[in-house]
Amino acid sequence: MTVLTFATFGLLAATVSANLKALKIGTTPGGYTKPARGWGSWGIQSGGYLSSDDFNQQHIQPQCDAMASTLRGLYTVCALDSGWSFDGGDENGVIRYNSDKFDIPNFANHLHRQGQQLGVYVVPGAFTSDYDKYVAGTKTKIRDICDGDYSFGRCYLKYDHPDTQKWFDSNAKQFAAWGVDYIKLDFLTPGSPSPGTNLRPDSAGEVIGWHKAIAKSGRKIFLDISWKLDRSKPYFDVWEQNSDAMRVDVDLNTYSSTPFTSWDRIQKTIEQYRQWAVAALSYYDVTHTHPDLDDMMVGNAQNITGLTDEQRRTVFLHWIGASALLKLGSDLTKLDSYGISLLTNTHALSAADFTAQYAMQPRNPGSGRSDPQQLQSWISGPSPSGEIIVLLTNYGKDQGSGGWGGGHDSTQTVTVSWRDLGVSGPFICRDVLSQQVVVSLLGLKASLTAGASNMYRCTRLLPGHHFASRYRV
Structure with a gap:
């Protein structure tokens, strides 16, 4: 030789x-040095693969347990998407968990005992059904901090009202008491389209309000904002100063039972990440929020996932390279050997630690x-x-x-x-x-x-x- x-x-x-x-990513506003790794329920919810009736602790907890065992604790966040809460708050308009489906404090304790974290999903605004309730600690009715209707049971908040922040604070305080570790804040504008909803033109104040409330809550909670967000400099500044991660595009889901996703959706999301990276490089020497390319659909075979093994490998490597959340959207109770080999590859996850500081x-x-x-x-x-x-x-x-x-x-x-x-x-x-x-x-x-x-x-x-x-x- x-x-x-x-x-x-x-x-x-x-x-x-x-x-x-270099495209450098620094410590996030919430104090995180790398993005979250875990699983989100929307992949199996969105197309009815898991029915709305079966979206409950009985069916979700085994997914999280499989993540702890089969994936050897390498992914920790177990995030509940839409449907975990009641439509209507408590006596102060604070979000309540649907006790017919989940016991959130009990679920959080179960996850924490096995080294995992609990995530929940929220959308902008207070409940319109709570208009005559008082914001906690004030004599202000919720109707007084509202100005307009999203059309999905929430109101536009008046971000300049002195008691609006107290509404955010009361919700973050409740989440912290339950043991919540991750929040996905969805339907934000400008950027998100409005399919069948009445999104307000600008809801950036939601991100600021939740960030401030989390900082006061006494618990470290990762804030991931969604879905396709405006990348002009003024708004990018808001996102990177107030969130730990931001979505780059709309959902990857096909919204059918199976397959979960498709290659054209992957191509589109990677292109949106390219645009995100070019914008971030042009604006900052160091940015402080991680891109979120949506859930990785790589754990299941092609008949469920909709991707070939080569395409699954490409998704996994791109999500790593993009310093993105390694949040799975698979059925974790039906992982195949190839999916397990990808997701537990220690060399790949070590590379993800590098790209958490230097996104591709x-x-x-x-x-x-x-x-x-x-x-x-x-x-x-x-x-x-x-x-x-x-x-x-x-x-x-x-x-x-x-x-x-x-x-x-x-x-x-x-x-x-x-x-x-x-x-x-x-x-x-x-x-x-x-x-x-x-x-x-x-x-x-x-x-x-x-x-x-x-x-x-x-x-x-x-x-x-x-x-x-x-x-x-």
């Missing part, structure tokens, strides 16, 4: 090119631009030591939402140079999933079927470092 040294090639150490700005950004093969392309490359980092993570993908034919147009559903080679990525080599890289070693002076390449991806974790080589390996470009 030939031992190669830098002297052999007359090379210098790898250095970071000045034209690459697009760098087009051949140009280093950030445009949407069928054959795409992404880079996370570099860290101060020069470590990077690289993702290569063949998205296949654009099914109408990927952004690049056209394309071919065939096996193609994706080739990217270190120059394209904004760094200079050589690097020693490992395939994150297979752990195969690649030593490269010029860049990376991979032969990928349509819908497939490879991720590499790369460390720069120092002058005088010897390596013995098969040389690859």
